[in-house]
Amino acid sequence: MTRPSKAIIDLAALRANYLWGRSQQAGKAFAVVKANAYGHGAVACATALADIADGFAVAFCAEAVELRDAGITNPILVLEGCFDVDEFQLAQKLSLWVAIHQECQIRDLEHANLPADSVHVWLKVDSGMHRAGFALEQVKPAHERLTKVSAVASITLMSHFSCSDEPDKPTTLDQIEAFEKATRGIPGARSLSNSGAVLAWPQATRDWARLGILLYGADPLPQPAGKLTPVMTLQSTVFAERWLEPGEPIGYGARFVTNTKTRVGLVALGYADGYPRQVPSGTPVAVDGALTTIIGRVSMDMITIDLTPLPQAGIGSKVEFWGKQIDVNVIAQAAGTISYELLCNVKRVPKEY
């Protein structure tokens, strides 16, 4: 038998999450499938969504090429836009929609010699996140300059929120206000909301939402709405077990020491598969549907779990690390990170759809 560890991807849940997320706001919605669809497999996820998604969004052109090569014909927005003139030519050939977030991209587009009205551009406004985008006072000049580029077929205005998953902070409202002020009087469609904004900030609704983490069923809010279904189940089975006497250490660093007679289950999955090494003993896992905990350090290829409270479990028992029983947000919190990073980091395990 081969190693039983795998990531099971529930494409029906993905579709349901997309449709629910889109229905929560008035606009159309991109399914954001950058970073290999947050670790879920970009081609498989985009194919599963192709008949219902208004469009897809990726970070850079190579990710869009992968989707076009797989036969995806929906609109694809490239969120970081093009890195040089050649990429603008590629983007135009593949009918990609491109973000423009800085002056040199306008310059490259002006020099790309593309056919008239052949590129849809998304002008990115820095409404306060201060990562990518045109500063507020540069938005109107940038827009005006783009209207003079003959290749430009349309200009949509977009911005991104820094704190949309924090419903108690006023930052999102400040960003909406800054965006409105900088773009007043400019015609064209708008796009502001990511998942957090769709879930917590109805004021941000515009023509297009950009749904990322919510598609994958990981609610980014502190108080989840409970409407999303986890798409990925990271699972394996117990493949060895042993009894330890009280006072015996387990694993690297001898960090966990038993205080009673303990039955330890061994699972063939580790940080090389993307499960975070940082989680402490006591982090939950589900074994045949019942909760128990990790004990000892997560190693590269193995994890030790406490089977003492589950006498009926043993070799062959199914172990879920996250999925429908264990919320990936709980594991992320235990590891000091966010669900996004854990999901993106899943590797080595085969995916089963």
Ligand SMILES: *Cc1c(COP(=O)(O)O)cnc(C)c1O
């Ligand atoms: C990644 C990304 C999104 C999706 O964000 P989620 O929080 O996962 O919904 C939306 N917009 C931009 C610009 C992004 O980079």
